[in-house]
Amino acid sequence: NAGVTQTPKFQVLKTGQSMTLQCAQDMNHEYMSWYRQDPGMGLRLIHYSVGAGITDQGEVPNGYNVSRSTTEDFPLRLLSAAPSQTSVYFCASSQDRGQLNSPLHFGNGTRLTVT
Amino acid sequence: QKEVEQDPGPLSVPEGAIVSLNCTYSNSAFQYFMWYRQYSRKGPELLMYTYSSGNKEDGRFTAQVDKSSKYISLFIRDSQPSDSATYLCAMSYYSGNTGKLIFGQGTTLQVKP
Numbered sequence: 001n002a003g004v005t006q007t008p009k010f011q012v013l014k015t016g017q018s019m020t021l022q023c024a025q026d027m028n029h030e031y032m033s034w035y036r037q038d039p040g041m042g043l044r045l046i047h048y049s050v051g052a053g054i055t056d057q058g059e060v061p062n063g064y065n066v067s068r069s070t071t072e073d074f075p076l077r078l079l080s081a082a083p084s085q086t087s088v089y090f091c092a093s094s095q096d097r098g099q100l101n102s103p104l105h106f107g108n109g110t111r112l113t114v115t
Numbered sequence: 116q117k118e119v120e121q122d123p124g125p126l127s128v129p130e131g132a133i134v135s136l137n138c139t140y141s142n143s144a145f146q147y148f149m150w151y152r153q154y155s156r157k158g159p160e161l162l163m164y165t166y167s168s169g170n171k172e173d174g175r176f177t178a179q180v181d182k183s184s185k186y187i188s189l190f191i192r193d194s195q196p197s198d199s200a201t202y203l204c205a206m207s208y209y210s211g212n213t214g215k216l217i218f219g220q221g222t223t224l225q226v227k228p
Contacts, residue, residue: 044218
């Protein structure tokens with residue numbers, strides 16, 4: 001039981017490049033989400049999904065796209081990378097669609113640098 | 116004003132000390148209160164979870180919630196070097212048909228042997 005797996009662990013992009021951050025969970029969780037973590041800003045929600053085929057925007061969605069074709073996978077796409085997107089990205093899942101009665105399970109993050 | 120405020124530290128204490136980590140919040144709608152622990156280069160993991168005002172104890176850790184003052188605390192007794200990590204408070208409430216979860220900025224703790 002691997003939990004939440006994120007790939008890659010590290011990535012360097014040039015401004016304007018696109019890429020996809022992968023996230024997979026093997027706990028059959030309905031709820032999945034993407035956060036970015038920046039110094040002094042805490043964890044900020046980018047996008048989330050309460051089930052396959054359903055996605056919604058979080059606090060900071062601009063410049064990112066998501067899709068949820070299966071329960072297990074929730075990729076995050078950067079459309080045209082900008083230096084402001086340099087951050088550590090965390091994928092998280094939860095058994096509870098409403099997030100209130102069960103913990104978030106986090107992956108170990110993708111460290112992205114945009115030059 | 117941020118909905119959740121947490122002193123970022125860093126906080127450095129000697130081994131065996133009692134540590135107090137705190138968060139304040141402005142929105143009285145928050146119903147659930149959590150503490151996550153994050154080791155360096157790892158994802159956060161849930162440490163404590165509570166719903167009501169009062170204290171909840173788990174080993175060396177005690178979570179305290181004061182809804183009237185909009186203030187939560189995490190106490191660590193007999194702190195160990197293995198407690199060195201960033202501690203994030205988190206709070207949640209319902210918004211529409213799904214929950215909303217807000218994290219504090221995190222407090223970095225170092226426990227020196």
